[in-house]
Amino acid sequence: MIDVQRLRVLRAVAEHGSFNRAAASLRLTPSAVSQQVAALERGLGARVVARSTRGVTLTPAGRIMVGAAESVAAELEHARQQVSALGTGRAQLTLATFTSGGRLLLPAALARLAAAHPHTVLHVREGEPEDALPLVRQGAVDLALAYRFDGPLPAGPAPGTRLEWTPLLDDPLHVVLPREHRLAGRDALDLADLAAEPWVLGCLKTEAYLRRFAERAGFAPDIRGTTTDYFFARSLVAAGVGISLIPSIALAPGIPGLATVPVEPPAPARHIGVATIAGRDRPPVATLIHALREEAARHEGRPGAR
Structure with missing residues (x-):
């Protein structure tokens, strides 16, 4: 029979990537964590973790057991x-x-x-x-x-x-730029039109997404600022720091002096x-x-x- 506590310990090891950090999260000693994992491996007859100088990773058997x-x-x-x-x-x-x-x-x-x-x-x-x-x-x-x-x-x-x-x-991303910007009156924008623009973004995941779409459009975006708040990002756009790419549902409340333009298909969303x-x-x-x-x-x- 598989011990539930040993599964709990293995899950912590998988989450933290090391015995020491798993032990701290569980309020155990690293030795106790190691013993629990070793006992689980003996019971299964298979290795569940691979140890290296870079930490601990799961084996295929370990991934199955973490799922369990x-x-x-x-x-x-x-x-x-x-x-x-x-x-x-x-x-x-x-x-x-x-x-x-x-x-x-x-x-x-x-x-x-x-x-x-x-x-x-x-x-x-x-x-x-x-x-x-x-x-x-x-x-x-x-x-x-x-x-x-x-x-x-x-x-x-x-x-x-x-x-x-x-x-x-689906929540499409829109380009947000100052109202007086030369492209603010467009019905839609191709990201290639924005290759020379500086950017301010509202979350790191949006930055990674923009970089992928920009690469397809043939340019590397000039990121002038990143935040974890879309309202703050739009405030920086209003201050002239750069333009931004904002999900539709994060465009409210409005900020005076800004324009919002959809991205031409295939639009990021x-x-x-x-x-x-x-x-x-x-x-x-x-x-x-x-x-x-x-x-x-x-x-x-x-x-x-x-």
């Missing part, structure tokens, strides 16, 4: 919530969300949830997708409002997990959706996902979404 550890943790947390609901008569629902998506979609959706399930206790946590999606896999949150650019989900599921993605809406664990069809979760889909449909493609 995620599933076990999620099931135990789900069971704990069910037992808690038996004692209190009140179900718990925990939601993680990124800021701009939550601001646009959550208020009306949560109002519908409260009306349909008045005895459900709601908890909301803010977090970017790379932080929120592992919490879904671990059972620490029931669902995450998240986004991805082109490609797989950030911090995608480990083998053995059952992360389910429900698409909500964020794809917004909800991540859950497959098979967790509790009524409050289903109600909230349905409400989020209705809100997304109401905002899709409308200027009000900006």
